[in-house]
Amino acid sequence: xxxxxxxxxSLGEKLLFAVLILAVGDVAGKxxxxxxxxxxxxxxxxxxxxxxxxxxxxxxxxxxxxxxxLGMAATRYIALYRTTEPRKSQEVAQxxxxxxxxxxxxxxxxxxxxxxxxxxxxxxPQLAGSIQLSVIVLITQTLAGLILGMLIGMERxxxxxxATVMQNVVMLALTWxxxxxxxxxxxxxxxxxxxxxxxxxxxxxxxxLYFSIPLQLRRVWSHRSIIWExxxxxxxxxxxxxxxxxxxxxxxxxxxxxxxxxxxxFAADQLRPILGLLTNIVSQPMMTFVASHARQAxxxxxxxxxxxTARIKSQNATTRCFQLLICLVLPAHAVLAFxxxxxxxxxxxxxxx
Numbered sequence: 001x002x003x004x005x006x007x008x009x010s011l012g013e014k015l016l017f018a019v020l021i022l023a024v025g026d027v028a029g030k031x032x033x034x035x036x037x038x039x040x041x042x043x044x045x046x047x048x049x050x051x052x053x054x055x056x057x058x059x060x061x062x063x064x065x066x067x068x069x070l071g072m073a074a075t076r077y078i079a080l081y082r083t084t085e086p087r088k089s090q091e092v093a094q095x096x097x098x099x100x101x102x103x104x105x106x107x108x109x110x111x112x113x114x115x116x117x118x119x120x121x122x123x124x125p126q127l128a129g130s131i132q133l134s135v136i137v138l139i140t141q142t143l144a145g146l147i148l149g150m151l152i153g154m155e156r157x158x159x160x161x162x163a164t165v166m167q168n169v170v171m172l173a174l175t176w177x178x179x180x181x182x183x184x185x186x187x188x189x190x191x192x193x194x195x196x197x198x199x200x201x202x203x204x205x206x207x208x209l210y211f212s213i214p215l216q217l218r219r220v221w222s223h224r225s226i227i228w229e230x231x232x233x234x235x236x237x238x239x240x241x242x243x244x245x246x247x248x249x250x251x252x253x254x255x256x257x258x259x260x261x262x263x264x265x266f267a268a269d270q271l272r273p274i275l276g277l278l279t280n281i282v283s284q285p286m287m288t289f290v291a292s293h294a295r296q297a298x299x300x301x302x303x304x305x306x307x308x309t310a311r312i313k314s315q316n317a318t319t320r321c322f323q324l325l326i327c328l329v330l331p332a333h334a335v336l337a338f339x340x341x342x343x344x345x346x347x348x349x350x351x352x353x
Contacts (some may be wrong), residue, residue, distance in 0.1 A: 025161025030273055032168035036175050037270040040187060041263075041347040043179040050259030051127050052184060053266030055134050057249045058111070058118055059141070061242045066107035066142040069234035070100045071149030073226055078153030078209070084299055088223075093150055093210040095223045100146045107142070108135045122253035134188050140195035147202040150209055159205035167198040267347045271336060279329060290317045 041049055074096050081089035115131040144167070151160045171194030178186030253262050296302070296310035336343075344351050 025164040029164040029168045032165070032172050033273065034270060036168065036172050037267070038346055039172070039175050040179060041267055041351060043175075044183060044187065046263045046350060047259045048184045050253065050261070050263035050266065051124060051130065052187060053262050053269075054122055054124065054127065054249055054253050054259070055131055055184075055188070056266075057246050058131055059134055059138050061246045062107045062111045062138055063142055064235065064238040064242050065110070066100075066104040066138055067145060068100070068103045068227075069231040069238070070096050070103070071145040072234060073230045074146060074149035075153040076230065077223075077226060078150055079155070082154060084296065087213060089153075090209055090213050091216075091220050092223050092226065093206075094213075094215060095220045095226065096146065096150070097210055098220065099224075099227070100143065104139055104142045108139060111135050111138060118250075122250040122258070123255075124253055124259060130184055130188065133185065136192040137188055137195065140192050140199055144195045144198040144202060147199060147206065150206045151202050154206055154209060156205055159201065163198045163201040163205070166201060167194045170194045170197045264351060267351045268344065270347075271343065279325065290314050 040052065044052065074093065077092045077096075078089045081092065112132050112135060116125070116128040119125050119128040119131055144163075148160055148163060151163070171190050174190035174193050175187060178190050180186075182189070249262065252258050252265065255261065297307050297314060299307065299310075
């Protein structure tokens with residue numbers, strides 16, 4: 001009696017499975033993240049919470065330089081070469097990691113140097129020390145995002161989901177403990193510890209990617225075209241948007257009572273990640289599948305029929321992604337629009353009016 005050969009899952013089933021795995025992690029992570037925001041609003045003073053909002057906008061601006069869109073590049077290029085040219089994907093991972101360490105170091109130095117001027121521009125010179133301290137958040141957040149991009153490119157979605165959940169579990173526990181005792185400083189340490197947890201889990205999950213071959217700088221440097229072919233075009237939008245957003249935040253903070261007003265804005269802004277949740281959990285696996293099949297479609301070592309099949313699968317993955325986005329995202333936006341006023345009351349009485 002012949003053994004039954006297990007049926008290979010279709011592209012739609014693979015995409016749906018990946019979406020569900022990431023959805024579990026992202027939903028749990030966003031739920032925990034929302035609870036963290038509630039803890040912050042209820043334990044920090046309004047001025048400190050507004051200061052935290054300004055610091056996070058500052059981190060976001062410098063994260064554009066530190067991250068350099070390398071996380072997305074890692075997902076794309078590792079997925080592109082993972083099955084057809086494994087060694088090339090490992091060299092790409094090494095290049096992205098080394099280049100990411102350099103850009104993170106540059107952004108860290110710039111943020112420390114300009115912290116006093118940035119704080120004065122918001123009419124909050126007392127925040128200069130906190131901005132300098134927040135470089136620990138910049139470093140851990142940037143490197144965690146970079147390694148997480150590698151993990152997703154390798155289609156290790158369970159590990160990526162676990163890292164996302166554990167990040168927020170650690171951040172919530174330490175925020176609950178440190179924010180009432182140490183205020184803004186304790187909150188920043190809790191954030192760094194949370195991102196550090198993600199970094200450790202993700203780095204362990206894809207350690208075979210960048211440690212399995214010896215580091216050869218000449219071969220690694222040969223992949224530098226990734227920077228101007230992918231990273232720089234992706235970076236342009238962030239370079240334009242983030243400084244403008246930061247400037248608007250600084251202008252609001254510089255007004256009389258600005259940090260209090262910024263606290264109200266920052267509390268309302270906690271709803272935005274919920275809106276982007278479904279988009280992220282659908283688009284991340286879609287990028288992996290499309291890149292993987294697109295590479296197979298260009299592989300001249302296989303038959304024309306196999307290349308056409310890979311091309312069709314790549315197109316189908318894109319189509320399925322947009323179908324999922326329409327079915328999931330639009331209803332979620334409508335529900336959140338009506339529930340927004342009730343959600344704001346959770347942050348406390350001062351945020352409900």
